[in-house]
Amino acid sequence: MKKLSRKTFFKxxxxxxxxxxxxxxSCGGKNLAQDSGPNIITGKKYKWKMTTxxxxxxxxxxxxxxxxxxxxxxxxxxRMQIQVFGGGELVPPLEAFNAVRSGAAEIGHGAGYYWxxxxxxxxxFASIPFGMNAQQMNAWLYSGGGLELWEKLYADVGLVPxxxxxxxxxxxxxxxxxxxxxxxFKGLKMRIPGVGSKVLKKAGGAPVLLPGGELYTGLERxxxxxxxxxxxxxxxxxxxxxxxxxxYTPGWHEAGTTLEFFINKPKFDALEPDLQAILRxxxxxxxxxxxxxxxxxxxxxxxKLIDEKVDIRKFPDEVLAxxxxxxxxxxxxxxxxxxxxxxxxxxxxxxxxxxxxxAKLTEKVFYNSLQI
Ligand code: CA
Numbered sequence: 067m068k069k070l071s072r073k074t075f076f077k078x079x080x081x082x083x084x085x086x087x088x089x090x091x092s093c094g095g096k097n098l099a100q101d102s103g104p105n106i107i108t109g110k111k112y113k114w115k116m117t118t119x120x121x122x123x124x125x126x127x128x129x130x131x132x133x134x135x136x137x138x139x140x141x142x143x144x145r146m147q148i149q150v151f152g153g154g155e156l157v158p159p160l161e162a163f164n165a166v167r168s169g170a171a172e173i174g175h176g177a178g179y180y181w182x183x184x185x186x187x188x189x190x191f192a193s194i195p196f197g198m199n200a201q202q203m204n205a206w207l208y209s210g211g212g213l214e215l216w217e218k219l220y221a222d223v224g225l226v227p228x229x230x231x232x233x234x235x236x237x238x239x240x241x242x243x244x245x246x247x248x249x250x251f252k253g254l255k256m257r258i259p260g261v262g263s264k265v266l267k268k269a270g271g272a273p274v275l276l277p278g279g280e281l282y283t284g285l286e287r288x289x290x291x292x293x294x295x296x297x298x299x300x301x302x303x304x305x306x307x308x309x310x311x312x313x314y315t316p317g318w319h320e321a322g323t324t325l326e327f328f329i330n331k332p333k334f335d336a337l338e339p340d341l342q343a344i345l346r347x348x349x350x351x352x353x354x355x356x357x358x359x360x361x362x363x364x365x366x367x368x369x370k371l372i373d374e375k376v377d378i379r380k381f382p383d384e385v386l387a388x389x390x391x392x393x394x395x396x397x398x399x400x401x402x403x404x405x406x407x408x409x410x411x412x413x414x415x416x417x418x419x420x421x422x423x424x425a426k427l428t429e430k431v432f433y434n435s436l437q438i
Contacts, residue, residue, distance in 0.1 A: 112145065112146045112337075114146065114171075114172040115148070116148050116173040117162045117166065118151065118162065119174075119177070120153055126360055126363070128150075130230070130355060133355060134175075135147075142344050157171070162180075163176070169330050175230055175326070176328075185219070187406035190411055191324060195261050197321055197418060210417045216410075220331075224330065225331055227326050228349035229325075229350070236294065237314070239293055239295070240294075241314055242309075242311050246382060248269055248389075254266070256293060257276050257294065258273055264399070281293050282309065286309045298363075298365075298371055307371055312378075313378045315380050316380075318381070318389055
């Protein structure tokens, strides 16, 4: 029989136009199926749905989901197609976690702290106040045992997690009140999610839950005195500089938030191993792409904010020190009574301490040397 070229052979297998017996015969009768173990490309096609927590095509975050779908389709030569849905298009944003567990969608994208109410330990795989930055999160997840712990946690609820992006360090937020001492947090109505909201409460502030779409008018009309969002890129687009007096740094509550893909575990386990590898690889590529996108765009939009004469302030050191104390208390409350949270935090915190010692000796000294 006619020998197929290598390219035609693999393309045919991928597209399903070559059956496996034909493929084996074309290899001179060598039994590919036996030699290659379970990694048999069947040519089966998949059409999956991804439900996300972001508005459709949302800068960096939604765009990263679109790229994931594109890269998976390219790498699988069209064997897997993923349709991406914005939050609310298939299910409401915060129902993505359960929608993927139930199989209503095969993949989701969001951040672990969104599922705090369903699985409190998940927040440690996104961000906690005064926690690790993007580089340290990746080091913990990929090389420090974090991902294995995360996989174990999600396996028990029928999911497979992948790091799927990082916002990088965030800003402290937009304030219509000067923060000169911890007393200035008293009565401060601020939109700040997660453990950060508990820290604000301990400082005498009033955390307010407002969806992203209501933040601008909330700040403008005094419903809130302050809001955090992300960083210059997204904050500029939200227009906060038009209505807030001060832009504070640093984002003590989110030093480098990891985003995540989560896949329905039975469906992932049933895939051919090469497709599993393609999904894993595409997620890792998004993880790098998204952080790069945030970093690159933040530099551009910071200049725009400076052009708009935004008053950029730094929280006083003693304010940050007090917030850190409150955060320690808040975290102890978070892990009390939840063995899974305790286990995740123990791993996170042990890595964080070592990473902090290293950064103190190197990056901190380096940045100080720049005197910028
Ligand atoms: Ca934020």
